[in-house]
Amino acid sequence: MRSSMPPLRLLTAVAAAALLTACSTLAPDYERPVSVVPDTWAATPAATTTPSDSAAAPAVDTLGWQEFIADDKLRSVIALSLHNNRDLRVSTLNVERLQALYQVQRADLLPSVNAGVGQSAQRLPGDINGTGQSVLSRQYSGTVGISAYELDLFGRVRSLKDAALLQYLATEQAQRSAQISLISQVSVAYMTLAADRERLSLAEQTLQSRRETLRLTQRMHELGVSSALDLRQVQSTVDSARADVASYSSLVAQDLNALTVLVGTPVAAELLPVEISHAALTLTQDLDAGLPSGVLLNRPDVQQAEKALEAANANIGAARAAFFPSISLTASAGYASTDLDNLFKSGQQSWSFLPQINIPIFSGGRNRANLRVSELDRDIAVAQYEKAIQSAFREVSDALAQRATVGELTAAQQALADSTQDAFRLARVRYEKGIDDYLSTLDAQRSSYTAQQALISARLAQQVNRITVYKVLGGGSRQGKAVAPVVSKG
Numbered sequence: 245m246r247s248s249m250p251p252l253r254l255l256t257a258v259a260a261a262a263l264l265t266a267c268s269t270l271a272p273d274y275e276r277p278v279s280v281v282p283d284t285w286a287a288t289p290a291a292t293t294t295p296s297d298s299a300a301a302p303a304v305d306t307l308g309w310q311e312f313i314a315d316d317k318l319r320s321v322i323a324l325s326l327h328n329n330r331d332l333r334v335s336t337l338n339v340e341r342l343q344a345l346y347q348v349q350r351a352d353l354l355p356s357v358n359a360g361v362g363q364s365a366q367r368l369p370g371d372i373n374g375t376g377q378s379v380l381s382r383q384y385s386g387t388v389g390i391s392a393y394e395l396d397l398f399g400r401v402r403s404l405k406d407a408a409l410l411q412y413l414a415t416e417q418a419q420r421s422a423q424i425s426l427i428s429q430v431s432v433a434y435m436t437l438a439a440d441r442e443r444l445s446l447a448e449q450t451l452q453s454r455r456e457t458l459r460l461t462q463r464m465h466e467l468g469v470s471s472a473l474d475l476r477q478v479q480s481t482v483d484s485a486r487a488d489v490a491s492y493s494s495l496v497a498q499d500l501n502a503l504t505v506l507v508g509t510p511v512a513a514e515l516l517p518v519e520i521s522h523a524a525l526t527l528t529q530d531l532d533a534g535l536p537s538g539v540l541l542n543r544p545d546v547q548q549a550e551k552a553l554e555a556a557n558a559n560i561g562a563a564r565a566a567f568f569p570s571i572s573l574t575a576s577a578g579y580a581s582t583d584l585d586n587l588f589k590s591g592q593q594s595w596s597f598l599p600q601i602n603i604p605i606f607s608g609g610r611n612r613a614n615l616r617v618s619e620l621d622r623d624i625a626v627a628q629y630e631k632a633i634q635s636a637f638r639e640v641s642d643a644l645a646q647r648a649t650v651g652e653l654t655a656a657q658q659a660l661a662d663s664t665q666d667a668f669r670l671a672r673v674r675y676e677k678g679i680d681d682y683l684s685t686l687d688a689q690r691s692s693y694t695a696q697q698a699l700i701s702a703r704l705a706q707q708v709n710r711i712t713v714y715k716v717l718g719g720g721s722r723q724g725k726a727v728a729p730v731v732s733k734g
Contacts, residue, residue: 268399268402269399269400269403269565270564271399271403271557271558271562272560274553274554274557279633281634282537283536285537285637285641309424309714312714313431317514317516317517321434321507322430324507324508324511325426325430326423329426329507330508332422335419338415338418338419339415342416343412345408346405346408346409346411346412349404349405349408350405353396355393355573356393357390358391359386359388359389360385360387360389361384361386362384362385362386363584364382365380365381365382365383366380366381366382384580384582384583385581388576388578389577390576392573393573393574395570397568397570397571398565400561400562400566403558403562403565404559410554410558411552413551414548414551414555415548417547418544420544421543421544421545424544424719426506428711428715428719429506431525431711432711433499435704436704437516438517438518438519439519439520439700439701441518442520443492443495443700444493444495444496445519446693446696446700447485447492448489450485450488451486454478454481454482457478457672458475460676469678477686478682478686481686481689481690520704520707525710526714540640540718542717544718544719546632546636548632549628549629549631552625553622553626556622556624557625560615560622563611563617563618566611566614568604569602569603569604570602573598574600575596576595577593577595578593579594639716640716640717643712643716644713646712647710650705653705654699654706657695657701660699661692661695664694665696667691668689670688671685672688672689
């Protein structure tokens with residue numbers, strides 16, 4: 245009968261024990277919380293597009309940002325921001341960090357096999373060893389072994405691995421949410437810059453026009469046709485226009501600074517907008533009034549909240565497993581000899597096998613308290629998930645409510661700007677012919693200027709609303725991810 249176990253047989257036994265560990269956990273079965281919002285949004289007035297356009301247009305919640313953004317310059321600016329924005333870079337690195345932590349936790353499911361070669365030397369004085377002469381002893385070893393491998397009989401390690409995976413997936417959704425938010429912020433900053441540049445251009449044109457009117461009024465005053473009051477009134481309009489030019493010049497500079505920070509690098513002049521265009525900077529189409537609120541589940545912030553909930557649920561399994569015994573294995577197999585030349589010769593094989601079982605008897609209530617903490621963490625995650633759903637529903641409802649009226653508002657402002665412009669032109673002709681005093685012309689001029697400024701604001705609101713609808717509906721389920729590593733769930 246042989247007195248030793250061959251190294252290969254020993255390692256095979258340990259590997260078999262690893263495969264026989266439980267394939268399930270003590271975590272509760274996960275169930276998605278019942279929806280806390282209505283199934284659909286409130287009906288809104290239909291948008292002004294033809295049925296054929298509506299049928300041919302893809303749903304806004306399925307468009308990637310490259311498809312949704314129609315303006316080439318804005319698309320280029322967004323691409324720059326996705327590459328250079330520091331906040332997005334931090335989010336991406338956080339995803340990679342959580343991926344690495346998941347791999348660390350996943351490694352605990354398998355034994356760690358280590359190889360080592362060592363020597364031990366010992367000298368004993370003669371009065372200790374009883375021979376009267378000092379003795380020098382040496383021992384050499386070469387082994388392959390497993391140290392403190394836990395047999396996951398009750399799924400504790402597997403539950404921790406599942407929680408780490410779900411935390412990684414939640415962080416990945418957070419990164420996607422940050423990317424969608426950045427696209428929205430850059431688009432809004434770009435459009436705001438365009439609107440303020442157009443306001444500045446309008447103020448400069450108005451200043452030039454009022455200066456010409458001032459020169460004409462000065463000439464008429466010299467000829468006795470115009471009064472000093474008219475001259476002072478015209479001068480006040482010039483000063484007002486000068487103040488607007490200075491104010492909008494400052495706003496344009498601030499808008500450019502904000503855009504530069506978001507992009508993460510200076511934006512080339514040829515990519516900057518000139519004015520808020522009549523044409524849409526984004527693709528638009530009708531949204532069905534009965535659009536199901538289930539599309540909110542595609543939003544990355546909602547998915548992030550759900551993954552966090554699932555991770556909390558998995559942690560309950562680890563807390564439950566702490567009530568049961570745990571078994572750890574330490575084993576090694578190799579060769580040992582007092583002579584280095586004979587280390588790997590026949591007959592020098594050695595092995596050790598040290599199983600250990602730990603049975604929890606008394607821990608002062610620690611395990612029960614840990615279980616309670618994990619259950620409360622799960623309940624908190626449920627509330628946070630429901631809050632994420634409610635917030636998302638409100639954001640979509642607000643965006644759709646604005647979308648239902650912003651087009652009509654823009655059309656009304658356009659009509660008002662056209663009518664006040666005609667009124668100003670007629671009032672100026674009547675003043676130049678001496679039919680009316682300058683007060684009527686001044687009122688018409690101010691009304692026209694105010695209406696044109698309001699028209700720019702309405703166009704900006706319309707463009708921003710399109711971006712907002714895109715953002716609150718999840719930014720497109722076909723949008724590419726900046727980080728998408730492949731992770732096995734095994």
